[in-house]
């Protein structure tokens with residue numbers, strides 16, 4: 001029988017790409033989303049790409065513990081991938097309670113439900129933000145985490161720790177008293193970007209984008225006047241920050257590999273962490289010029305002061321994920337930047 005995966009936040013940017021790849025890999029998927037930061041565009045796109053009109057969709061808020069528990073009772077769930085969280089770093093600084101309440105409570109509810117239902121594995125979407133300004137690069141999974149610089153980052157660190165503790169504490173359960181062991185994987189994403197090659201799903205930022213690639217594509221299409229490159233006096237070759245930009249489809253495939261590892265009983269530890277990136281540092285300036293070149297256009301940009309809170313450089317050592325998950329980022333920077341532009345044009349044509 002097919003294994004079933006619950007994707008919380010499955011109508012969002014990464015969740016929709018993961019749903020597509022899970023279905024392609026032969027999983028049944030249940031999507032749960034409260035639609036607080038998306039509309040049905042991506043879920044409709046998922047249905048078109050997969051040719052599946054019958055993917056169960058549950059409009060629930062994971063902060064509602066009864067609704068989450070009911071979901072686990074209604075469907076036999078083998079694994080849950082938890083995306084349902086707020087993700088704007090600046091907003092989290094301004095409204096920490098909103099972030100702590102939403103991001104932590106929703107995850108606690110998922111874990112409570114997983115613990116009360118047999119055989120449930122939990123995959124948590126963590127972030128390279130947990131490393132902060134790392135002392136050695138590239139970062140491996142054992143590079144020490146630095147104190148979080150935002151409530152958003154703190155919720156990622158805290159959620160990793162909560163998952164680890166729950167996995168440890170539940171290992172002794174055997175179903176008596178209705179409590180079951182939970183196994184967990186945290187994937188630390190570097191900088192996700194791009195869109196599905198079909199241009200039917202992609203990132204849908206609300207308001208002015210904070211992240212680089214949506215700001216680039218919106219500037220190219222004329223929604224924004226000018227891209228500001230934050231800082232060109234960093235100690236890097238061209239003075240701009242270095243990041244590890246990971247294609248969202250490659251990222252989605254890493255989730256399938258991690259889910260398979262869990263449900264097929266191939267984990268080496270009951271709680272595991274993997275970096276999900278390309279292992280290739282790219283500067284902001286390089287990214288901008290690659291975008292211009294691959295899409296044959298000129299971008300209006302200027303150099304601006306550094307953005308507070310930015311780290312100079314971070315990129316992943318991905319050897320653990322390559323070896324243990326049998327996964328490797330495959331798409332080129334050019335393919336990904338072309339897909340991001342195709343998605344922005346698709347949005348403009350369908351506005």
Ligand code: UD1
Nearest residue numbers: 089127129210211212213215228229230241284307309310
């Ligand atoms: C941020 C978050 C990270 C989160 C990720 C994806 C921080 C410290 N990190 O990463 O936790 O997981 O977004 O949501 O906030 N840039 C410009 N101009 C722009 C926008 C960005 O020059 O208009 C530069 C930034 O200064 C940075 C790079 O582009 O050097 C990438 O920025 P961004 O896309 O916002 O991602 P991060 O800050 O790396």
